[in-house]
Amino acid sequence: MKKIRLTPLFFRRIHKWVGLILGLQFVLWTLSGSVMALLDKDEVAAHDHSMGHAHPLPEGAYFDVAALSKGEPVQGVVLRDLGTRPVYEVRTEKGVRLVDATDGAAISVDEGLAREVASMMNEAPIRQVSLLPKSTLETRDHEGRMWRVDFSDAENSSAYVAADTARFIVMRGDTWRTWDFFWMLHNMDYLERKSFNHPLIIFVAFGTLWLSGTGFYLLFKSFSRADFRWLRRRKKPVVRTLTN
């Protein structure tokens, strides 16, 4: 067996072969990183639920809390205002029920209500509304049934509204969609686009350390004094004076 000698040539070979195997991902990382740095972060993350409107609750008499249980064990009660009327969110084992907080009537989150909630986040005209049985790639951090409200604006914005609580979930536009595609290239989770801690990316990231490490080492071997002559030529002769 040939003895391995740690010569620049040896490192150049590692650089080349790792480059051959993992180079494509390295190119994709620099490309997707560049694009994500370019896309305006305020437009990408334009509106998430933390930016949803919080309406002050009107003073007055509210429906009796004790009557909310209807024989079921209640795990939580929230009183909030939809913008048009106050509601109770009643959480039981089966999920969340929405109840009118003034008269106790059950509220179903229908298309009309979904439009109403979505319109508070976007003034553009609504193009189309659809009910989704579960979350999609665009709402992958959330669960449950939801309404998707599409607006006809420049960004092709879509607002998502929870079908159980009528809460605004998130707004997605074309800038986010572009960003999300490149984020997928960056995190290599091609199906869910969510995790950046999976074996594939750990393997490639480890290999890429060798690409950058050897490349960095080779920097010191690839430059000679001659490469920097143009720098020196421009310098004026230094006049030395002795103090002391």
Add this chain to the structure above:
Amino acid sequence: MTIRWPLVIRRFHKWLALLVGVQVLLWTLTGFYMVVVHIDTIHGDHLVRSPVVKPFDLAGLASPSQIVAAVPGASEIRLQRHFDTPVWRAETPDGPRLFDAASGRLLADPTEAQIRALAQRIYTGDGKIVSVQLLTTAPQEMQSRKPPFWQVEFEGWNRPTLYLSPKTGELISRRHALWRVFDIAWMLHIMDYEERTDVNNPLLRIATWSAFAMAISGAWLLVWSFKRRKKKKA
């Protein structure tokens, strides 16, 4: 004169590498750290217990009307537990407040002893509390949150720290050594050395596109060098 492309591209690759080499090395190192340590660990999910879900007795509670009257402008009133007693938590323009759910009376701010007890309840580890402080200015690791808050540090190599609300005693955030390293890694990764949040800064944009050009020229050289070898052999 014909242009010797391999030479030109090699020079291009070399000089770009000189320009962004250190940063590319940092990207791969910090990137490696971020993919290896699971994000749930970084977030400190393992440090805290999630609140117990158990049914409330809704009979005999103070009406929310009383709470809304006490804190005008409240946007949300929520039934939850403080230690083991049910409370109404009101989200007001001045931050959250707790009311005894039975009497409807405003609860006094938790004392230091209560904060200690709450932190012990939330924390999953066995370590003792090392220090408890009420902070009025946010440390670097809590830059995104508005003070004041209680800072409760536990013993342990990773210096687990919980931040609790001074008004409600609720958990605001948790930090530990791996999070702190991640935060530095993230800062180096996005090259925003002050706020650590701006992913659009000009320095990053220049560096990323330079790295892309370096990578593409490297790829060109790679294809060229393997082709040349084939030609030689033939």
